[in-house]
Amino acid sequence: DTGVSQDPRHKITKRGQNVTFRCDPISEHNRLYWYRQTLGQGPEFLTYFQNEAQLEKSRLLSDRFSAERPKGSFSTLEIQRTEQGDSAMYLCASSALAGGVSRRSYNEQFFGPGTRLTVL
Amino acid sequence: DAKTTQPNSMESNEEEPVHLPCNHSTISGTDYIHWYRQLPSQGPEYVIHGLTSNVNNRMASLAIAEDRKSSTLILHRATLRDAAVYYCILVWGGGADGLTFGKGTHLIIQP
DSSP states (O other): OOSOEEEOSEEEEOTTOOEEEEEEOOTTOOEEEEEEEOTTSOOEEEEEEETTEEEEEOTTOOTTEEEEOTTSSOEEEEESSOOGGGOEEEEEEEEOOOSSOGGGOOOOOEEOOOEEEEEO | OOOOBOOSEEEEETTSOEEEEEEOTTOOTTEEEEEEEEOTTSOOEEEEEESSSOEEOSSOEEEEOTTSSEEEEEESSOOGGGOEEEEEEEEETTOOSOOOOOOOEEEEEEO
16 A cells, blocks of 8 residues: 555553654655544644645644654654643645646645544 | 535435535635545545536536535435545645645435
């Protein structure tokens, strides 16, 4: 399967601990996105990368959250000092940037299965 | 961001067509209409998108109103596997920024 993969699939942690999630996008995709989804709600955008550059961060991304994509391939999302409100599904997606002016090039986003975080 | 309005849930029978409505009265001229769906315990998956003209692909059809203030996703012959939450999303300029999901429509398929 050459889809988007995420690791781990489930994470249970205690309040105050740090957690890190990994996302491996589809290999030829240069855009990578992070979303968060709580029960009964649609996914909420957090941030995205084009290659290794982080181009946009949502206001939802507090100072405790940091994302990296050091070599423009896989990405990590770290949450420091977790709180119970951080419990959610964290979704990663990737897309390929078509030719032409980037903002006018639609590209389908391919989502991974998500990492479910439970903060006790 | 321009917003979309969808019914919370809809129910249909297996092997019958399903019409999922979406209202987007504040759509701008450069907003594309995208549909994604999310099967239980999975990440969302792209279904279809369009700008002004009706669109067809192997999964579904998208019918866009002439004034573009509403659209309808059509599943021609629903199967149990189509039971999912369907999201109607407006994307500026067809660009590749983060998607703004609403709550979507929970589609229930009865056997």
